Every structure is written in C-alpha cells, then in structure tokens.
Amino acid sequence: MPDRLRLTDDNRRWWTLGAMCFALFMIMLDNTVVNVALPTIQHDLHSSVSGLEWTVNAYTLSFAVLLVTGGRLGDIFGRRRMFLSGVVVFAGSSAMIAFAQSTGWLVGWRAVQGLGASFMMPATLSIISNAFPPHERGKAIGTWAGVSAMALAIGPVLGGFLVEHVSWQSIFLLNLPVAAAAVVVTLFAAHESRDESAPRTIDYAGLLALSTGLTALILALIEGNSWGWGSGRTVGLLAASVVLLTVFTRVEARVAAPMVDFSFFRSRGFLGANIVAFLVSFSMLATFFFLALYLQNVRGYSPLQAGVRFLPMTVIIIFAGPIAGRLADKVGPRPLISAGLFLTGVSLFWQGHLAVDTAYGQLLGAFMVMGAGIGLVMSPMSTAAMNAVDPTKAGVASGTLSMSRMVGGTFGVAAMGALISALGRSRLDHLLPQLPQSARSRIVDGLGAGGSTSVPGAVGDAARDAFLYALNDGLRISGAVAVLGSGLAWLLIDKRVPAHAHAASLAAEESAAAAGTPLADVPVAVEA
Template sequence: MTPSTLRTRFVTEDNRRWWTLAAMCFALFMVMLDNTVVNVALPSIQRDLGASISGLEWTINAYTLSFAVLLVTGGRLGDLFGRRRMFLLGVVAFGASSAFIGFSQSEAWLVFGRATQGIGAALMMPATLSIISNAFPPHERGKAIGTWAGVSALALAIGPVVGGFLVENVSWQSIFFLNLPVAAVAVVVTLFATHESRDETSAQSVDVPGVAALTIGLAALVLALVEANAWGWGSGRIVGLLIVALVGLTAFAVLETRVANPMVDFRFFRNRSFLGANIVAFIVSFAMLAMFFFLALYLQNVRGYTPLQAGVRFLPSTVLIIFAGPIAGRLADRIGPRPLMTAGLVLTAGSLFWQGHLAVDTPYGFLVGAFVLMGLGMGLIMSPMSTAAMNAVDQAKAGVASGVLSMSRMVGGTFGVAAMGALIAGLGRHRLDQLLPQVPAARRQDLADGLGAGATGGTGAVHDAVQQAFLYALNDGLRVAAVVALAGAAAAWLLIERGVPSRTPPAAAEPAEAEVGTGDAGSELAAGVA
C-alpha cells in the first residue's frame, strides 16, 4: 500500500486535525517525559561515567538553559519559515541528541547532548501549540488544548515510574533510547496529516539583533536563577549576570520597537487576556515547580522515601491533572477561560497553605488531600490559560505567542525554585541561630546554605535541628507561595476577558498551505491594541 493510499484511506479533511493533535501530543509526551526521567537516572549516570557533581548539575541545567532561552526564537522561526517544518526539525534534533546521549562515554558529551536536546525542544514546544491553534477553530480549541495539557501531565506522572523501572532493570541509557520510536511516530504522523502554516503577513527575514539581545539577556537571567543559591545572591558572578540580563532584555525591548518585522510584537501585551495568561503562566509555574521540587526533597530527605517512592506519592496531583485538563478545556469552550483559571488558582493557593503545616512525622495521608486539591487546581488552570493566550492573538502570530507563553512558564518555574531556595536558606539560618547557639557561626551558615538544596545532614542534635529549621522555612515558603497563587487568581479575574470563543471558522479553512488568516482572535487583538 503506497503512502498516498494510506493517507487517502486514514487521513481525511474531517479527521485531519485530530491526527495532527495526536502527532503534537506524541512529541509533547516525549519532551515532558524526558524532563522527569533524567532526575531518576542521575545516580546511575554518575557511577557509569564517573561524573562530577558539577557535571550532574549541568546535565539538568544545560537542557533548562537552552530550552528556556530559545523558546521565543523557536516560535518565531516557525511563524516565518513554517511551523510544521520547525516542529519536524525539533523532533529530529531531539531524537538524534537522545541517541547521542545514550552512546555518550563522558560527562562532557552528555552535557553537550542535553544542550542539543534543549534546542530541539525549543523548536518543537511552541510549534505544538501553534499548530493545534491553526488546526482547530476557536470554539474547539479549548478541547484540543485540554487534551494537549492532559498528555503533558500524563508524561510528568509516569516519568519517575518509567524512569525508575528502566534504570533499575535495563540501563540509564534506555531512558534516552526510548525517545527514538516516539520521535519516529511523531514524524510519520506529522508528514501524513499536518498542513504547513506560517505567518504570511511578515517578510521571511530573521530579526538577528533581536534574537541576539534576547538570547544573551535570557541566558544570563536563567543562569543567574539556576546558580544563585550555589554562588550566593550577592556574589559578583550573580550580580554581573543580572546586570547582563537587564541590559540584554532592555536592548531587546528597544530594538523590537524599531524594526519592521520584530521577533515579538509588544502590542500583544496590550491585549488583556494575553497579558493575563502570561502573568498566570509565570505565577502558576512559580508555585507549582517550587512545591514539587521541595516537597520531593521533604519526602526523600525527611520522610526517607526513595526517589521512585516519592514520585509515586505525587500521583494524586498528576493523575487529577490528566483528567481535569481535558474537562477544563471543554468547559473553556463553553464558559470561557476566566472563571476556570481563577478557581484553579484559588484551589492551588488552598493546597499550598494546607501543605505549609508539615512536621518531621507528618503522615502521607495528611498530604493526599493537599495533592488532590493541587491536581484539581492545576487541571483547571493549564488548558484554559493556553486557550486564553492563543485566542488573544492572530493565528498568523501563533508560533511566537506560544513561545512567549512557554517562556513565561519556564522562567516562572526556574525563578520559583531559586526564590524558594533562597527563602528557605534565609529563614532556616534564623531558626538555626535559635536552635544551635553553641555551634560556630560559620558552621551554622554552611548548614543554612544546604537547606536551600534540601540538605538535612549532620548527626544527633545537629541533624534534628537542621530538619526542624528546614521544615520551619519550608512551611513559611509554602505559605508565601499560597499568597502568590492568590495574587495570580486576582490577575486572572481582572485581566482575562469574559466570554467564550466565537464559532466563526478561522482562516485555516482556506487553502492548506496558508492556514493563517485573522479570525476573531485577530479582531480581539486589534480591539486590545486600539
């Protein structure tokens, strides 16, 4: 049976968008799964490659840095040169780098491979959301994005379980080789089912000065956030990086107002819904990733669970996101994103406040209710948030809009972990001063610095004091995160526009190669600009 016959038999104009959604979800599953399985494999990687602690840290940081920094650029390149093309390039780069990592013989090659994976993910991630937005009309977009968000949550949920099983029973390399068949399926389905789409309103020229300024500014900012607690917030390196970030991002903002075809049109942010969705994206990632990161440390370092056991105990949150995400997407098509996002953030704040009452011997049963509340809240937020952002801009700009939203989430999550770590170290130092006055000040400072990474070391009375200080600081940090989530709820209620998407078919119903048009989302943007 020839490829054209297969396409004719299985892919029709009526079901093409659903095949497209399946391809995007396949690729998204691969990226999100990789985010969680690598953490489980780090001890095995250290043993096999003789990797240093710094090398292990950069196994994570190299991916985070290249991914976060290039998201907006990847989205804009998709708008200019074809979203399907950039998506396929990203999938191939991600798959090839996964194979490269699997065959790595040193930590240097491992870190290089992870950085390349981040580049592939940055090309792929914005394209998934922008392709979905072009394939589905506004009144069905929430349902599609809800499925997209549910698949993301599914990957996050099963990542530690799959990773733990493969590392224990096969090898750490197998978690990377697993990406190859997934990438192959995503490529084949995309080639068969997905139409190309691009921004036909802009010249196909890359804003090189803007790309350079944004890359330098974001790289400096993300690196500063990643290393701030290790190097010290007041250290010369961190201050220097923050200055470079400020200069780079300021230069980017100035440059974008002076070029004919800017990489990011700042008029997007005059639309209240787009601005509100990005604020919520930053806040929800700030709260969620900080919670997951430090609760994982609590479950392992204080309660004594293994990484796999700790991952399994987060399932009440992640499983609920899997089911609530698609439901919230469908509801967003009916009642609009605003009430769902607001309610979700209120529930998230309640969950964080609930969690802010931990003790050394807190039973897991106490946390189950908080995890359920967190999963329900996140499920109500994620797909309506993405729907609100994508419906607020012209479909022709969907790629860069998706990149900006993804960047807001990545930077918010990185900032949340860094800020929570600094807060825990600072509050913990105060508590250690009270509990261990007999210990030299330098030693107390070392213990406090370790709290930001979840360390609860020491012996005897010192160990008990460190655990108490960690919990004292963690509980206060979780309550602060609850306040931040409530601020996000207020922002969602005040900024996200009321109402539901129009049922008017988008310009994607025009010839397949264009698939861009304006539609009601463009009208909303024009109204916001005016």
C-alpha cells in the same frame, strides 16, 4: 484498519493533535525522567556534583532561552518544518546522550536536546491552534495539557523502573520510537502553516540580545543560591540581563520584522495569560522540587517511592485538563483559571504545615486539591493566550507563553531556595547557638538543596527542623502568590472567547460550506 482510524479530511486535525501530543510527551518526560537517573549516571561517568547539576541545567537553559526564537522561526519558515527539525534534533541528541562516555559529552548533548525542544514546544501549540477552529480549540488544548501532565506523572516512575531494571541510557533511547511516530504522523496529517504577512528575514540583533539576556537571567537564577545572591557573579549576571533585555525592547521597537511583537501585550487576555503562566509555574515547580526533597530526605522515601506518591495529583491533572479545555469552549477561560489558581493556593496553605512525621494521608488531600487546581488552569490559560492573538502569529505567541512558564518555574525554585536558606539560617542560629558560625553556614548552604537534612544526631535534627520551618513558610508564600494570580486572572482575562475569534470561526465555516470543503482543511495561512 478500521475506517474511523484512517486518515481522512474529517479527522485530519485529530491525527495532527496526536502527533503533537507524541512530541509533547517526549519533551515533558525529559523534564522529570532524568532526575531519578542522576545517582547512577554519577557512578557510571564519575561525575562531580556540579556536573550532575548541569546535566539538568544545560537542558533547562537552552530550552528556556530559545523558546521565543523557535516560535518566531516557525512563523517565518513554517511551523511544521520547525517542528520536524526539532523532533530530529531532539531524537538525535537523545541517541548521542545514550552513548555518552563522559560528563562533558552528556552535558553538551543535553544542551542540544534543549535546542530541539525549544523548536518543538511552541510549534505543537501553534500547529494545534491553526488546525482547530476557536470553538474546538479548548478541547484540543485540554488534551494537549493532559498529555503534558501524564508525562510529568509517569516520568519519575518510568525513569526509576528503567534505571533499576534496564539502564540509565534506556531513558534516552525511549525517545527514538516516540520521535519516529511523531514524524510519520506529522508528515501525513499536519498541514504547513506560517505567518504570510511576515518577511522571510531574521531579526539577528533581537535574537542575540534576547538570547544573551535570558541566558544571563536564568544562569543567575540557577546558580544564585550556590554562588550567593550578593556575589559579584550573581549581581553581574542580573545587571547584564537587565541591560540586554532593555536593549532587546529598544531593538524590537525599531526593526521591521521584530522577534516579539509587543503589541500582543496590549491585549489584556494575552497579558493575563502570561502573568498566570508565570505565577502558576512559580508556585507549582517550586512545590514539586522541594516536596520531592521533603519526601526523600526527611521522610526517607526512595526516588521511585516519592514519584509514586505524586501520582494522585498528576492523575487528576491528566483528567481535569481535557475537561477544563471543553468547559473553556463553553464558559470562557476566565472563571476556570481564577478558580484553579484559588484551589492551588488553598492546597499550598494546606501543605504548609509539614512535620518530620507528617503522614502521607495528610498530604494526599492537599495533592488532590492541587491537581484539580492546576488542571483547571493549564489548558484554559493556553486557550486564552492563543485566542487573544491572530492565528498567523501563533508561533511567537506560543513561544512567549512557554517562556513565561519556564522563567516562572526557574524563578520559583530559585526564590524558594533563597527563602529556605535565609529562614533556615535564622532558625539554626536560634537552635544551635553553640555551634561555630562556619559550621552553621555549611549546614545552611545545603538546606536549599535538602542535603543538610540527612546529617545524623542533634545537628541533623536541627537541620531538619530549620528546613521544615522555612519550607512551610515558603509553601504559604507560594499559596499567597497563587491567590494573587487568581484575582489578576479575573481582572485581566476575557470571560468569553474574543469576538474576533468567533468571527474568524464563522467566516471559516461559511467559506468551507460555500466551497464544499471540510472545516478542518481551512486553517489560516495554510499550505497543502
């Protein structure tokens, strides 16, 4: 093995980064790779439409709900320990999914897979934040963000290839060698770290209130379009989420060791980063979801062909993420985030003029601008959040940021679906006044999922017109949200790395120089 590839004190942090990127690749790949396998899974397991939806939703729900819990447990019991536990759970559940003989088995183990991801995701960012000093943190997080984008980019393409040429089970078995590599490298390279000031106790009351409150909220967002936003179930879940999350804030104010330290949000930088995380995910995931429906159901592309057409956007994110991370170390995250959100808004306004026969070349420019915008936002946003808190609190801070992203994305898809249904209904009433109300309602019910656009004849033409009319308005509204986020980022996020981060970095360098120890071995609150 060449000397530069050997694990040494000088390059240990880069090996650690590699292990975290392996794990992140696995998590993000499972966000997209499953979608293209759903028709084959439905055929093999004789799944209902509801069962297919929960194949995706069970993972999303458990992942989003437990992110803050996973981050906090890492702060208490050790981030490396929680990370490795999450990798093992994720890999084990992936193997069990591959042997699924029923939809219930599949959905149950997808929920367990989300549990493993919720322990891994915040740990990756907090371990990186502890392994790298502040002046290198942007570069490391930029690489981390680039790997995330790479996984999202190749997910539909790789999934389509494996499903067509191997089997749908192979997309889950692929996780096993990746997990094994992450475990081996982590054991040899990553130091253990935790919040040494935190008592070794779990806030069970806070954990219960947060988990049930988020479950109610996210379940309402996932099912709101199919149940109806005014239905008793949806309203009841939303009301329950408000009550439970209010209880959570009261509990956290009184316990000695809270799950979430709300004093974090007194930092404008941390508050701004979480608002940006919510808004960029709100705009981005809704766009990906409904543009994928447009490309397949209106333009007639296969899932693999649609996935390939997103590649220019995601390839730019892959390259822009690390560059933005390095720039954040030099100029601070604020100008990059603000410019990135503005470019994202420009792209969404550009996309908001779709027609049945819009050529892909017209979308290509908008996709490339959006790739540049998202690439400028993601890693500086994470850098801003992690630099705004003490490194000993990195786990729960990372979990909170990840939760903001997940909830923002869920809100975005739900809001876009509701908007498409509402505007689509109005458009269909205008286009098909002769059609019975019950028939129009059935078409509208499918618009939020793009299903009604495949109906043949004049009714199908009207459904496609209504879908595009509503989607274009939705894209422009998402663009306005992104531009609003650009202004908020400029107001809230510090222009430069905070002074306490520079001071911590200098102190670490001086201490390391005095002891003759490489800086990579002087993370905060670290055990050998």
